[in-house]
Amino acid sequence: xxxxxxxxxxxxxxxxxxxxxxLLDSNNVFAxxxxxxxxxxxxxxxxxxLKRLKGKIKVGVxxxxxxxxxxxxVIGKEGVPVVQINTGGGxxxxxxxxxxxxxxxxxxxxxxxxxxxxxNLICPAEFALGEHRKVLISSTPEGDDKPFKYPLMFHExxxxxxxxxxxLPYLKFDVQAFSRTIxxxxxxxxIIPISCVTGEGIEEWVSWLLNxxxxxx
Amino acid sequence: xxxxxxxxxxxxxxxxxxxxxxLLDSNNVFAxxxxxxxxxxxxxxxxxxLKRLKGKIKVGVxxxxxxxxxxxxVIGKEGVPVVQINTGGGxxxxxxxxxxxxxxxxxxxxxxxxxxxxxNLICPAEFALGEHRKVLISSTPEGDDKPFKYPLMFHExxxxxxxxxxxLPYLKFDVQAFSRTIxxxxxxxxIIPISCVTGEGIEEWVSWLLNxxxxxx
Numbered sequence: 001x002x003x004x005x006x007x008x009x010x011x012x013x014x015x016x017x018x019x020x021x022x023l024l025d026s027n028n029v030f031a032x033x034x035x036x037x038x039x040x041x042x043x044x045x046x047x048x049x050l051k052r053l054k055g056k057i058k059v060g061v062x063x064x065x066x067x068x069x070x071x072x073x074v075i076g077k078e079g080v081p082v083v084q085i086n087t088g089g090g091x092x093x094x095x096x097x098x099x100x101x102x103x104x105x106x107x108x109x110x111x112x113x114x115x116x117x118x119x120n121l122i123c124p125a126e127f128a129l130g131e132h133r134k135v136l137i138s139s140t141p142e143g144d145d146k147p148f149k150y151p152l153m154f155h156e157x158x159x160x161x162x163x164x165x166x167x168l169p170y171l172k173f174d175v176q177a178f179s180r181t182i183x184x185x186x187x188x189x190x191i192i193p194i195s196c197v198t199g200e201g202i203e204e205w206v207s208w209l210l211n212x213x214x215x216x217x
Numbered sequence: 218x219x220x221x222x223x224x225x226x227x228x229x230x231x232x233x234x235x236x237x238x239x240l241l242d243s244n245n246v247f248a249x250x251x252x253x254x255x256x257x258x259x260x261x262x263x264x265x266x267l268k269r270l271k272g273k274i275k276v277g278v279x280x281x282x283x284x285x286x287x288x289x290x291v292i293g294k295e296g297v298p299v300v301q302i303n304t305g306g307g308x309x310x311x312x313x314x315x316x317x318x319x320x321x322x323x324x325x326x327x328x329x330x331x332x333x334x335x336x337n338l339i340c341p342a343e344f345a346l347g348e349h350r351k352v353l354i355s356s357t358p359e360g361d362d363k364p365f366k367y368p369l370m371f372h373e374x375x376x377x378x379x380x381x382x383x384x385l386p387y388l389k390f391d392v393q394a395f396s397r398t399i400x401x402x403x404x405x406x407x408i409i410p411i412s413c414v415t416g417e418g419i420e421e422w423v424s425w426l427l428n429x430x431x432x433x434x
Contacts, residue, residue: 037255038338038367039359066339068365089369091308091339119366120337121255122283122308141358141381142256148285149336150255152306164358170384 013127016095020102020130027107029060030213031115033131035153038119040139041163043071044196045205046114050078052206053112057215060110062101064093064118071116081106092123095130112213121146125153133158133212140164140171144178147185154182158212159190161205166195230344233312237319237347244324246277247430248332250348252370255336257356258380260288261413262422263331267295269423270329274432277327279318281310281335288333298323309340312347329430338363342370350375350429357381357388361395364402371399375429376407378422383412 024031034042050059061082063072072084083101085093098115105113115131117124125134136157138146141164147154154160160182162175179191190208194201241248251259267276278299280289289301300318302310315332322330332348334341342351353374355363358381364371371377377399379392396408407425411418 037336037359038363039254039356065366067368070362070365089339089343091337118339119254120308120339122306122335122337126306139256139358141356141384142254145287146255148287149282151284167358167384167387170387 010126013095016099017128017130020095020099021132023102024107024113024130024132029107029110029113031113031129031131031133032209033115033117033124033129033134034137035117035121035124035134035157036119036137036163037121037139037142040119040137040142041196042116042119042137043074045137045161045163045194046075046116047078048196048199048202049114049206049209050075050080052202057112057210058110059112059114060105060107062098062105062113062115064097064116066090066118081110087118091118091120092127093117093129094127098129111215112209121150121153125150125156133209135159135161137161137163138178140167140173144173144175144181147178147181151185154189155185157186157189159192159205159208161201162191162193163196165193165200166197227343230312233316234345234347237312237316238349240319241324241330241347241349246324246327246330248330248346248348248350249426250332250334250341250346250351251354252334252338252341252351252374253336253354253380254338254356254359257336257354257359258413259333259336259354260291262354262378262380262411263292263333264295265413265416265419266331266423266426267292267297269419274329274427275327276329276331277322277324279315279322279330279332281314281333283307283335298327304335308335308337309344310334310346311344315346328432329426338367338370342367342373350426352376352378354378354380355395357384357390361390361392361398364395364398368402371406372402374403374406376409376422376425378418379408379410380413382410382417383415 069084083104134157286301351374
């Protein structure tokens with residue numbers, strides 16, 4: 001019976017997610033669901049991406065957090081529209097939360113929407129939000145065994161950004177083995193090593209993103 | 218109505234947790250619920266602690282993971298009894314899962330039980346397992362803003378171990394500010410900076426743990 005309830009919840013969520021995507025499509029907005037563990041670099045990636053796209057593509061951001069609006073404040077300083085969702089204890093965003101937030105996003109003014117999910121490698125993978133692509137940031141200090149432990153997340157995403165590669169000299173982290181493991185679970189995934197500190201890999205990430213959007217700038 | 222359901226679940230969980238603690242107490246076993254983000258160092262801390270306690274105190278381990286038994290295999294090599302719980306997608310351990318696992322733990326042979334929770338800073342904080350102490354490992358690469366974003370976890374725990382301090386020279390992480398923030402939320406918490414790589418702080422952690430157990434070795 002418990003499984004049935006979960007299925008119902010996920011079924012209802014899928015329907016709302018589909019409606020969200022229709023709304024986004026009708027406004028020509030491309031949405032990216034950005035997921036990671038706490039502190040892997042979601043906000044830093046958004047900031048680095050905003051810098052590259054400034055004056056080229058208008059971006060909006062929905063910030064998901066259990067509590068606080070710290071990240072929304074940091075992103076708001078960049079002059080882009082940002083809407084905060086506080087889940088009040090919930091460990092993931094769902095399509096209905098995003099639907100509520102979309103009402104406050106100026107969809108006609110933007111082309112790209114980042115939805116920064118709650119920092120969690122588990123439940124966010126189960127809930128579609130209406131996004132066009134799911135992107136996972138995996139941080140090198142977390143270790144290269146994470147795909148085995150959180151398989152659904154690595155299986156579901158369109159791209160994995162291996163962040164904090166500037167720390168590789170100080171860690172035991174095998175980028176090749178990590179990438180092979182992910183490819184074994186998710187053949188079509190794009191894997192890009194990046195550093196939001198040094199900027200390495202950000203150009204490649206932005207190119208991939210624009211390509212997914214059907215754009216070249 | 219949804220809130221009511223959650224309260225019922227938590228109420229039922231508390232009852233089973235209390236039964237777990239009675240079972241542990243009747244066997245003179247002290248249990249620690251070890252929580253953190255993915256890859257913050259729970260297994261490494263258990264290994265470092267086992268090394269210090271070898272030949273002094275017998276330890277058992279319950280390993281909680283969404284999937285895989287990688288950590289249980291690593292810990293099993295140290296010759297201690299270890300029981301794996303796979304939550305099959307669930308983002309936290311609950312008291313009933315731990316009750317099931319306790320049946321396979323040789324309680325009469327051990328004095329200390331580590332329960333390694335699922336890597337997640339959110340839901341594990343809500344579910345008592347029957348533990349005597351809750352310990353959080355916070356990893357420096359995650360950043361020093363985590364208490365604001367995951368307040369319940371920092372509020373609930375008896376100790377915060379700031380792990381990976383060997384990486385501090387390469388990060389923006391203010392140990393003093395981080396500690397002040399935590400103390401502001403949780404006055405009685407013990408904060409210990411550690412590195413499972415260099416061994417720094419492990420002696421202090423083990424002393425604190427033994428003191429909590431009412432033991433000096």
